[in-house]
Amino acid sequence: MSLGLGGSKPAAPAPDVSAAPAPYSVDRFVGAWGVASYRLDKDRPRTEAAARAQCKLPYVIKRGPTDGVIMHVADDSTPHELGLKAGDDGKVYLGFAGPPGDTQDRVVNFVSDREFIARYVDPDTNTRYGTMVYVRCGKA
């Protein structure tokens, strides 16, 4: 159910409209970000600082054609359009169209104007990548 961006392919479907809307817009994620990851909560502050320092090599998130954002999922170098999905558990997920909490989804743990934090739902993927911190590049 990937939403590939192949040039001649038909437009990808929008993220699952049956999922409840997230409490904020995907626009919160659009921009250039320094990205870093951590596994232990004690490492979060220094990981945030490290992410900030990575703006020389930013991860750029653009708005997609169907109200999602263009991002990567784990272990896949092809960008996809992902959407926000509100789960019954009160959590907000970022992923392909489908039920919230899919194994390819990220769960968004924290969002502010300057930063968002997400981790992969899949336990193995989460173990490998850790919790991802995105710190917005540019002036505060």
Add this chain to the structure above:
Amino acid sequence: MKAMWALLAAFCLVGAVARADEAAPKVITLDDGDQLGRVSAEQTEIDDGPYKRQVVFYRTNYSPGTIVISTKERFLYLVLGNHRALRYGIGVGRQGFQWSGMVTITRKTAWPDWTPPPEMIKRQPYLPRFMAGGPGNPLGARALYLGATVYRIHGTNAPETIGTAVSSGCFRLVNGDVVDLFDRTPIGTKVVIRQAPEL
């Protein structure tokens, strides 16, 4: 071009290393052959074969406690004395990224942080640009910093690369071995890096 690389190598090694055989990258924060998408436990060891950690006969004039790295053999020796050494299998720098010299251990870190190089980010854009230490980290469970250089003896999340030449100049051991070496090796330990086996 070769002269420029040589200059960069000299800059990176801060004069602590005798020579690089051909070239060295400006920054060696990880090895390009490494993969993030792997997990290797702290206990991972090699069970059999020449790269299994073992005590061997080893004739040397270096004092006990000295580390001798034989790049071509793909072995790291911890000198024990009485012509014996504890031998570990290692992965070494790929062609053009091998070096020799004599340094000391200047720092030790458990679960070191990892920073992928730009070319790796280009291939795998989904990678974090910095990863705090942990089991999925290509630098593995421990790191021993070599002098003032950018090189390290470290663990790995890819045990099958032991015995190969894939790194950017660092020396890698399976996590179980690097933990063992880490515990046996104080800061200040002399490390001798050789490119050719002794006859």
